[in-house]
Amino acid sequence: MQITFKDVTADYQIGPLRTPRVLDSVDFNLEPGTFTAVIGHTGSGKSSLLKAMNGLLIPVKGEVHIGGTVINRSKNKKSLKTIRKKVGMVFQFPESQLFAETVEQDICFGPLNFGVPLEEAKRIARQVIQQVGLGPDILTKSPFALSGGQKRRVAIAGILAMQPEVLVLDEPGAGLDPRGKKEILSLISKWHNNEKLTTVMVTHDMEDVAHYADNVVVMEKGQAVLHKGVRELFADIHALKSLRVDIPQARKLQLKIEQETGVKLPQVCLTIDELANCLMKAGLV
Numbered sequence: 001m002q003i004t005f006k007d008v009t010a011d012y013q014i015g016p017l018r019t020p021r022v023l024d025s026v027d028f029n030l031e032p033g034t035f036t037a038v039i040g041h042t043g044s045g046k047s048s049l050l051k052a053m054n055g056l057l058i059p060v061k062g063e064v065h066i067g068g069t070v071i072n073r074s075k076n077k078k079s080l081k082t083i084r085k086k087v088g089m090v091f092q093f094p095e096s097q098l099f100a101e102t103v104e105q106d107i108c109f110g111p112l113n114f115g116v117p118l119e120e121a122k123r124i125a126r127q128v129i130q131q132v133g134l135g136p137d138i139l140t141k142s143p144f145a146l147s148g149g150q151k152r153r154v155a156i157a158g159i160l161a162m163q164p165e166v167l168v169l170d171e172p173g174a175g176l177d178p179r180g181k182k183e184i185l186s187l188i189s190k191w192h193n194n195e196k197l198t199t200v201m202v203t204h205d206m207e208d209v210a211h212y213a214d215n216v217v218v219m220e221k222g223q224a225v226l227h228k229g230v231r232e233l234f235a236d237i238h239a240l241k242s243l244r245v246d247i248p249q250a251r252k253l254q255l256k257i258e259q260e261t262g263v264k265l266p267q268v269c270l271t272i273d274e275l276a277n278c279l280m281k282a283g284l285v
């Protein structure tokens with residue numbers, strides 16, 4: 001499903017006051033099936049950008065298109081409902097939104113809300129709980145009796161149970177240990193590929209960008225200042241410097257090796273495996 005921002009400007013209304021533009025003339029197009037990482041400094045508008053994809057932040061100017069549905073100033077209720085069904089949003093620390101008595105009830109809540117019959121919702125819950133790497137015995141437990149990593153998986157399972165076509169995730173690995181984070185991101189990546197989703201993920205970690213995304217949007221002061229393929233971004237050392245974007249380990253190592261040997265490798269390497277392959281092909285190891 002295609003996601004298009006057409007000159008989108010948005011702000012938050014706090015009582016009678018409006019914040020300065022938190023999204024400022026944002027204009028881009030994310031092709032169906034792509035995995036986009038959203039990066040940028042704190043307060044640059046990353047979370048606001050995701051909220052605009054899910055109808056939680058309505059543009060004051062411009063339009064957001066999700067597939068054939070449009071969100072603009074004159075937001076109509078039907079479009080918002082359609083968008084919320086199509087776009088699954090995993091907030092930062094989603095486990096804080098678990099609320100039901102059992103994991104099963106929590107996961108079934110979304111599907112039931114969209115009119116799925118109870119037995120079907122329970123079947124979906126059993127399916128998604130397995131897909132996030134948990135056993136069915138967890139379904140009868142209280143979500144509050146789980147570990148941090150388990151809660152995060154249950155919260156993500158609740159979104160997947162709604163069978164969204166677009167998945168937007170706000171730092172899904174935040175606060176997890178490295179292994180838990182890797183497991184969560186791998187399962188998101190697997191889900192993205194299997195279900196042919198369009199996925200958008202906010203992250204601060206350039207290793208995540210290098211490993212999982214195929215393109216990147218860089219936010220700065222509410223503006224999408226750059227939208228590029230991941231390899232193109234990490235090829236452009238000047239852009240990285242001026243945007244103050246970190247370089248993934250493998251790419252850093254590649255640049256150092258190239259500098260010391262004078263040999264330029266034929267591709268931008270994003271992972272250690274890619275770098276090792278490139279070095280072998282070039283006869284450098």
Ligand SMILES: Nc1ncnc2c1ncn2[C@@H]1O[C@H](COP(=O)(O)OP(=O)(O)OP(=O)(O)O)[C@@H](O)[C@H]1O
Nearest residue numbers: 012014019022040041042043044045046047048049
């Ligand atoms: N609910 C809100 N009400 C008013 N202002 C808000 C609200 N949420 C965010 N803002 C403001 O909007 C701007 C962008 O915030 P946003 O949360 O989108 O940034 P971010 O890039 O996600 O930052 P972080 O990396 O810290 O999560 C900030 O100036 C912030 O203060």
Ligand SMILES: [Mg+2]
Nearest residue numbers: 046047048170
């Ligand atoms: Mg944020």
